[in-house]
Amino acid sequence: METNPGKGKEANNHRVIRILVISMGGERRAVLEKLAEEFKGKIKLEFIAGIDGSKLRGQGPGWDGEGGDVCKLLGINTKEFSKRSRKIKAGDSKVLGAALAHMRAMHKAINEGFDLIAEDNIRFSKDSYNILKNALAETIDSDLAYYGFMSYPDSLKLIHTLATRKDKDGKLWGGGTHTMKMPNSSRNGKHVDLLWGMYGYRVSKAAFETVVKTLGDDPGKIFWKKRGRIEIRPLDRLLPRLIIASEGKCRLCRCPALVRMPPGHLASTIHQQYDIRYFQASCLQLSLTGRTWNDIYLTNKEREAVPAILAKNSPPKVPNLEVIFDEKGFLVIPFVDRNRNVSNQEGGPSKRRKKVLDIPMIEVDTYDEVKRAISVILTTSPLPSCPSTAVIEYTLQTMAKFAPALVSVPLIVTCDGTKVSSENKYRRGEITEDRAKAYKGYKDNLRTLSASQKGVWQNSKIVELTTRNGFGFAVKEGLKYVTTPLVLVLQHDRTFMRDFDLLAVCKAVSRREDMNYVLLQTSSTLNYSNLIPTLLNKNGNKAITSGAEVKHRVEFGSKFLPNVQWFDSTHICKTKWYKKFVFDRRKRLVSRGGFIECTFGQIQLADFREKGLKAVNYWGTWLLDDLQERCVGHVNGRRALTLAQKKDIENTSRAMKGEHLKKDESHESESDMRLVVQMRNESNNEKKN
Numbered sequence: 074m075e076t077n078p079g080k081g082k083e084a085n086n087h088r089v090i091r092i093l094v095i096s097m098g099g100e101r102r103a104v105l106e107k108l109a110e111e112f113k114g115k116i117k118l119e120f121i122a123g124i125d126g127s128k129l130r131g132q133g134p135g136w137d138g139e140g141g142d143v144c145k146l147l148g149i150n151t152k153e154f155s156k157r158s159r160k161i162k163a164g165d166s167k168v169l170g171a172a173l174a175h176m177r178a179m180h181k182a183i184n185e186g187f188d189l190i191a192e193d194n195i196r197f198s199k200d201s202y203n204i205l206k207n208a209l210a211e212t213i214d215s216d217l218a219y220y221g222f223m224s225y226p227d228s229l230k231l232i233h234t235l236a237t238r239k240d241k242d243g244k245l246w247g248g249g250t251h252t253m254k255m256p257n258s259s260r261n262g263k264h265v266d267l268l269w270g271m272y273g274y275r276v277s278k279a280a281f282e283t284v285v286k287t288l289g290d291d292p293g294k295i296f297w298k299k300r301g302r303i304e305i306r307p308l309d310r311l312l313p314r315l316i317i318a319s320e321g322k323c324r325l326c327r328c329p330a331l332v333r334m335p336p337g338h339l340a341s342t343i344h345q346q347y348d349i350r351y352f353q354a355s356c357l358q359l360s361l362t363g364r365t366w367n368d369i370y371l372t373n374k375e376r377e378a379v380p381a382i383l384a385k386n387s388p389p390k391v392p393n394l395e396v397i398f399d400e401k402g403f404l405v406i407p408f409v410d411r412n413r414n415v416s417n418q419e420g421g422p423s424k425r426r427k428k429v430l431d432i433p434m435i436e437v438d439t440y441d442e443v444k445r446a447i448s449v450i451l452t453t454s455p456l457p458s459c460p461s462t463a464v465i466e467y468t469l470q471t472m473a474k475f476a477p478a479l480v481s482v483p484l485i486v487t488c489d490g491t492k493v494s495s496e497n498k499y500r501r502g503e504i505t506e507d508r509a510k511a512y513k514g515y516k517d518n519l520r521t522l523s524a525s526q527k528g529v530w531q532n533s534k535i536v537e538l539t540t541r542n543g544f545g546f547a548v549k550e551g552l553k554y555v556t557t558p559l560v561l562v563l564q565h566d567r568t569f570m571r572d573f574d575l576l577a578v579c580k581a582v583s584r585r586e587d588m589n590y591v592l593l594q595t596s597s598t599l600n601y602s603n604l605i606p607t608l609l610n611k612n613g614n615k616a617i618t619s620g621a622e623v624k625h626r627v628e629f630g631s632k633f634l635p636n637v638q639w640f641d642s643t644h645i646c647k648t649k650w651y652k653k654f655v656f657d658r659r660k661r662l663v664s665r666g667g668f669i670e671c672t673f674g675q676i677q678l679a680d681f682r683e684k685g686l687k688a689v690n691y692w693g694t695w696l697l698d699d700l701q702e703r704c705v706g707h708v709n710g711r712r713a714l715t716l717a718q719k720k721d722i723e724n725t726s727r728a729m730k731g732e733h734l735k736k737d738e739s740h741e742s743e744s745d746m747r748l749v750v751q752m753r754n755e756s757n758n759e760k761k762n
Contacts, residue, residue: 094121215275455509581628
C-alpha cells in the first residue's frame with residue numbers, strides 16, 4: 074500500500090475538515106490542539122465534553138446531570154438506564170460514560186455538519202489531511218465510516234491483505250481508491266467484531282436514528298447480562314453490529330488517517346492496563362501501511378519515549394493468513410495464539426487455568442504395553458442411515474482386523490448433540506424432527522451394543538452430548554474419560570484399509586518428546602513429500618524449494634514426515650498434549666461447533682509457511698509415511714442405507730404428501746453389513762472412474 078494515498082491532483086483542492094473531538098479537557102486537549110496546528114487551518118478541531126462515568130452507577134448524580142441530559146436528548150428512558158446501572162462494575166461505568174458521550178457527539182455532529190468524530194487520544198500522520206479529504210469524498214453515502222481504527226494483530230493483517238488485493242483487471246477489492254467496504258467477519262459461522270476503537274469515524278443520520286431507537290426499545294443491547302451481573306457492551310463493538318444488522322453501508326480507510334497515541338506521557342483514561350497492547354497493534358498498523366512513528370506528529374516527550382517502549386515491547390509478528398470467505402460471504406477470522414505471537418504483553422490479570430490431570434507416560438515396547446497405554450475416542454453424529462449402526466460397526470470391524478491390539482482397549486464413543494431444523498444439514502448438526510427420532514434410536518442401539526460387552530464393545534462407554542458441539546469439542550468431551558497416556562481418535566465413517574505398524578507409532582509417540590501427533594496415511598497425504606512445497610510456497614512464500622528438502626525421519630523401523638497441517642482423520646496423540654496444547658483456552662486453537670483442522674490447521678500452516686519445516690519442533694505433528702497406499706478410507710454415510718431404510722424413507726416421503734403410510738417393522742440383519750461393504754466398493758469404483 075502506498076504511504077501517502079492522499080497525494081495527487083485531488084489534494085490540491087483544499088477545504089477545511091471539521092473534526093468534533095470528545096475530551097475531558099486538560100493536557101490531552103491542549104496537546105491535540107497544538108499538534109493540529111501543523112495543518113495550518115486545513116483541519117479544524119472543535120471539542121465536546123466527555124461524561125464522567127463514575128457518577129453513573131445506580132442512583133449516581135450523573136443521571137440527574139449529563140447522563141440524564143443525554144438520555145432525554147436522545148429520547149431514551151433515563152430511569153431504565155439508571156436502574157440497570159446498579160449492577161455494573163466501577164470499570165464498566167466509565168465504558169457507559171464513554172458510550173453516552175459518543176451518542177451525544179453523534180447528535181451534535183449530524184446536526185451541525187461535522188465531517189467526523191474523534192477521541193482526544195488520537196495522533197495525526199503527516200498525510201492525514203489528504204487521506205481524510207479523499208476518504209470523506211468516498212464515504213459521503215456510507216452509514217458508518219472509519220478513518221482510524223484498531224484491532225487484534227491477526228485481524229489487522231487480514232484487513233491490510235484485503236486493502237491491497239486487486240482483481241485480474243487491477244481493481245482494488247471493496248470498491249473505491251482510498252476506502253473499502255468493511256466485510257462482515259465470522260469465526261466458525263458466528264459474527265465477530267472485525268475492528269474496534271472509535272478514534273475517527275462518521276455515522277449517517279439514518280444509522281444514528283436506528284441505533285437510538287434500538288437502545289431505547291431494548292436497553293439490554295448495551296446493558297449485557299453475564300453470569301448474574303450486568304456488563305456494558307462497548308459502543309465501538311455495538312455500533313457496527315447494529316448498523317450491519319440494519320443492512321447499513323460500512324466502509325474504512327485502506328490507510329488509516331488517525332492512529333492511537335503512544336503510551337507513557339499520557340495514559341489511557343479507561344483501559345490503561347492495555348496501553349502496551351494498543352501500542353504494539355499501532356506499530357503493526359503503521360508497518361503494514363509503510364509508515365513509522367517518524368511519520369506521526371507527536372509531542373517531544375512522546376517522541377523520546379517511543380524508542381524506549383519499542384525496546385521492551387517489540388511489535389507482534391503475525392504469520393501470513395489466507396483471506397477466506399465462508400458460505401455467507403463473511404471474512405473468516407481464525408483463532409491465533411496471541412500469547413505466542415505478541416511478546417511481553419502487559420495488562421489485566423490472567424484467568425486461572427483449570428489443572429489438567431497429569432497422566433504418567435508409559436514407554437511402550439510391546440503390544441501388551443500398547444493395550445495399557447492407549448484408548449480410542451470414536452466420534453459420531455447423525456447419519457442418513459440412523460437408526461442403523463451398520464456404518465459405525467463396520468468401522469470398528471476394520472479396526473479389529475487391521476489393529477487387533479485395540480479391540481480390548483477403552484473405547485469412548487461421543488455422540489454429538491443436534492439442532493432440530495426444517496431441513497437436514499448434517500455437517501452443521503441440523504436435522505428434522507423425524508431424523509432426530511431416528512438418531513435417538515441410533516444412540517439407543519449403541520447403548521445396547523455397549524451393554525453387550527462383546528468384541529470391540531467389551532470395554533466401551535457411550536457419552537451423549539446434550540447440545541451441538543462439533544467434532545473438536547466432541548473429542549474434548551471424550552478426553553475427560555481417557556486415563557491412558559495415548560489416545561487414538563477415530564471418526565464413525567473413517568475405516569482402516571490396511572495393516573500398519575501400530576507398535577512403532579506408539580513407541581515413537583511415547584518415547585520421543587517432539588512427536589505429539591501421528592496421522593495415518595489418507596488419500597490426501599499420498600506422495601506428501603512432494604505436496605509439502607505446494608502447501609508452504611503459496612502466496613509468494615519460499616519456505617521450501619522442492620520436495621527433495623523434505624527428509625524422512627525413521628523411528629523404530631517406520632518412516633515419518635513432518636505434518637504441516639492438522640488433519641482430523643485417524644491419528645494417535647499424547648493425551649496430555651491434546652488437553653494442554655490443542656485445547657489450551659489461552660491459545661484458542663479449536664472452536665465449538667467446528668473441526669480442529671479448520672482453525673488449528675490454518676494457524677499451523679501459516680506458521681510453517683513463515684518458519685519452514687523447523688516449525689515442526691513447536692507443533693510436533695507427523696505423518697506415518699510407511700507406504701504409498703492409504704491406511705484410512707471413508708465410508709459414505711449418505712449412501713450406506715439398508716434396503717429397509719430406503720423403503721422407509723420412500724414411505725415417509727409419500728406420507729408427507731398425504732399418501733397412505735404402511736408401517737413396516739424391519740430389523741437389522743447381516744445383510745445390512747454386506748450392503749455397507751457393497752456400497753463402499755461402489756463408491757471407490759466411482760472415484761477410480
